[in-house]
Amino acid sequence: MYTLTSVSKRYRRGKQTINALDSIDLTIDRGDQLVVQGPTGGGKSTLLQLLGGLDRPTTGSIVLDGTDLAKLSEAKLTKVRATTVGFVFQSWNLIPTLNARENVETALVPLGVRPGERRRRAAQALESVGLGERLTHLPGELSGGQQQRVAIARAIVKEPKVLLADEPTGNLDEDMRDEVMSVLESLWRERGLTFVMVTHDSAIARRAPRLAVIRKGRIKVSENAAA
Numbered sequence: 001m002y003t004l005t006s007v008s009k010r011y012r013r014g015k016q017t018i019n020a021l022d023s024i025d026l027t028i029d030r031g032d033q034l035v036v037q038g039p040t041g042g043g044k045s046t047l048l049q050l051l052g053g054l055d056r057p058t059t060g061s062i063v064l065d066g067t068d069l070a071k072l073s074e075a076k077l078t079k080v081r082a083t084t085v086g087f088v089f090q091s092w093n094l095i096p097t098l099n100a101r102e103n104v105e106t107a108l109v110p111l112g113v114r115p116g117e118r119r120r121r122a123a124q125a126l127e128s129v130g131l132g133e134r135l136t137h138l139p140g141e142l143s144g145g146q147q148q149r150v151a152i153a154r155a156i157v158k159e160p161k162v163l164l165a166d167e168p169t170g171n172l173d174e175d176m177r178d179e180v181m182s183v184l185e186s187l188w189r190e191r192g193l194t195f196v197m198v199t200h201d202s203a204i205a206r207r208a209p210r211l212a213v214i215r216k217g218r219i220k221v222s223e224n225a226a227a
């Protein structure tokens with residue numbers, strides 16, 4: 001699915017250069033789950049952005065199903081983002097004036113899906129995250145965990161191959177954290193998604209089949225045979 005070879009990402013700020021990622025090699029197979037941990041500023045979000053085509057590496061290649069994302073034109077990269085990759089962030093960024101279903105539909109607009117089909121698929125995605133009864137609620141009328149589940153529905157409604165989550169439970173209290181994690185876990189299992197998640201939650205990391213620790217731009221991956 002993914003093969004990263006010697007991937008570096010450098011940010012230049014005036015005279016200062018920051019090596020956010022420093023010559024990383026990594027493979028992620030189709031249907032894998034990779035949990036990413038590490039200290040703040042280590043390069044976790046940078047890695048997710050590169051995997052999702054939100055940014056390009058300074059050097060190195062990021063091959064996704066035979067295509068090097070580092071070499072794609074901006075237009076082609078935009079297409080990959082719209083069709084292949086679903087993103088979930090710590091802050092769910094829902095549009096407050098749109099109801100749950102309309103928020104989910106926004107992911108299908110750039111794909112040219114017709115309104116009737118959009119509504120049907122959005123309702124289905126919301127059902128799959130357990131919000132079939134909340135289609136017409138505004139974000140302000142939903143709990144934090146429910147709002148994050150709307151954001152997850154928005155990420156998966158286009159039926160992406162890859163789901164990337166950057167601290168998806170970071171803004172939630174413990175009950176809601178479990179609720180959101182179990183939704184993500186079951187989507188990963190049921191849909192055969194390739195799933196990469198950054199988390200500070202060590203209980204989640206212990207359960208992960210594969211764990212990557214990123215520290216000062218360097219990565220170390222370990223397999224967990226027990227998971």
Ligand SMILES: Nc1ncnc2c1ncn2[C@@H]1O[C@H](COP(=O)(O)OP(=O)(O)OP(=O)(O)O)[C@@H](O)[C@H]1O
Nearest residue numbers: 011012013018020039040041042043044045046047
């Ligand atoms: N757009 C940018 N311009 C300049 N430097 C940046 C930029 N984005 C990230 N950095 C720097 O790159 C390094 C890695 O940042 P990154 O956001 O990937 O860390 P992180 O592991 O996700 O941290 P956190 O746990 O705090 O979210 C940091 O030193 C950060 O300051």
Ligand SMILES: [Mg+2]
Nearest residue numbers: 044045046166
């Ligand atoms: Mg981060």
